[in-house]
Amino acid sequence: MIGTDEFVRRLNQGSRFRIQQNDGSETLSSYRFVPPPENASGLVDGYFDYQNPCLTIRKLQAKVEFFDDELGLGRIVFLLHLSGSRRIELGSAHQHELSRPTLAVFYQPQGRVKRSVWNSGANELSLTVGIWPERLTSMFGFYPICFPNFLGSGGGKDEAFWYSRPLPYALMSAAEQVLHPGIHPLLSRNYISTKSQELLCLSLSTLLSDGEFLSRPELAATRVEYVKTVVNANLKNPPSLSELATSLGVSAEDLSEDMRQEMGVSYIQHITNRRMERAMMILEGCSIPLKQVAYEVGYAHSSNFCTAFKRRFGSTPKHVRGR
Numbered sequence: 001m002i003g004t005d006e007f008v009r010r011l012n013q014g015s016r017f018r019i020q021q022n023d024g025s026e027t028l029s030s031y032r033f034v035p036p037p038e039n040a041s042g043l044v045d046g047y048f049d050y051q052n053p054c055l056t057i058r059k060l061q062a063k064v065e066f067f068d069d070e071l072g073l074g075r076i077v078f079l080l081h082l083s084g085s086r087r088i089e090l091g092s093a094h095q096h097e098l099s100r101p102t103l104a105v106f107y108q109p110q111g112r113v114k115r116s117v118w119n120s121g122a123n124e125l126s127l128t129v130g131i132w133p134e135r136l137t138s139m140f141g142f143y144p145i146c147f148p149n150f151l152g153s154g155g156g157k158d159e160a161f162w163y164s165r166p167l168p169y170a171l172m173s174a175a176e177q178v179l180h181p182g183i184h185p186l187l188s189r190n191y192i193s194t195k196s197q198e199l200l201c202l203s204l205s206t207l208l209s210d211g212e213f214l215s216r217p218e219l220a221a222t223r224v225e226y227v228k229t230v231v232n233a234n235l236k237n238p239p240s241l242s243e244l245a246t247s248l249g250v251s252a253e254d255l256s257e258d259m260r261q262e263m264g265v266s267y268i269q270h271i272t273n274r275r276m277e278r279a280m281m282i283l284e285g286c287s288i289p290l291k292q293v294a295y296e297v298g299y300a301h302s303s304n305f306c307t308a309f310k311r312r313f314g315s316t317p318k319h320v321r322g323r
Helices: 004-011 133-140 169-179 185-208 217-233 241-248 252-263 267-285 290-296 302-313 317-322
Strands: 018-021 029-034 040-048 054-062 066-071 075-084 086-089 095-098 102-108 113-118 123-131 161-166
Touching: 004 018, 004 029, 004 040, 004 066, 054 169, 054 185, 075 133, 075 169, 075 185, 095 102, 095 161, 102 185, 123 133, 123 169, 123 185, 133 185, 161 185, 169 185, 217 241, 217 252, 217 267, 241 252, 252 267, 267 290, 267 302, 267 317, 290 302, 290 317, 302 317
Parallel strands: none
Antiparallel strands: 018 029, 029 040, 040 054, 054 123, 066 113, 075 102, 075 123, 086 095, 086 113, 102 161
């Protein structure tokens, strides 16, 4: 595991901004990124903790048109663009103009360059909170399925992601408190850490309440695949539809509709189907008692199991075993 200093060095690799560490700061590891003086005035203040959400505050005024490159480390970034303008390029597929108060969430794959472009005379005031994808689960107890699986099969997804929407008042207000804290210096460290998590929570809450974000076509199939995976791993005692919906950040009604649209069955019927398919495999593969088979697929009483099995396959478990 790398330390915070090395993380910041890698984060700024390829950038034209000069890093200054703020010695003696009472906050988290605090750094200042200074743009080339011939290009812009202003600065970027960054408060970093490698394992936890990292906060940056950007206040820039461009003297001439210029750009800056930032190397991706595989983090999810929540960008609160408060005023001014900037163009962000994440490869040819993602080029976005920020010119009004905006909440943008993006994933910058490891090694992928993000280019920021400022026109001559442009200014910018913005905050960002960056976090590792796996930390979302450990912090909140669930992974927001409304995001793609940024971890990927090899530990890092290669495809960039971007979504933006108007910045809500609650986030504007929270950002103002960060910009004008009025906090005693002895409390600065805890304040920055707490406000970083607050901005992250408010951003996630905004996205989890955004119908356009949640109704993206690819999400229904993703949610259903997640449900199928959970059910397969917990056939004896699967979670309720409401519990699954909560973990996915959607309503039980919407998740039920996803199941019907993608699979043509209800959640309960899917559980029953999977139990019966598992029971058939057990019956054909070994000779354990029917009571044990019923228990293995989630039935407390073998009579209920036998009734469900016959309804599903048209024959009894004993008949299948005797073939």
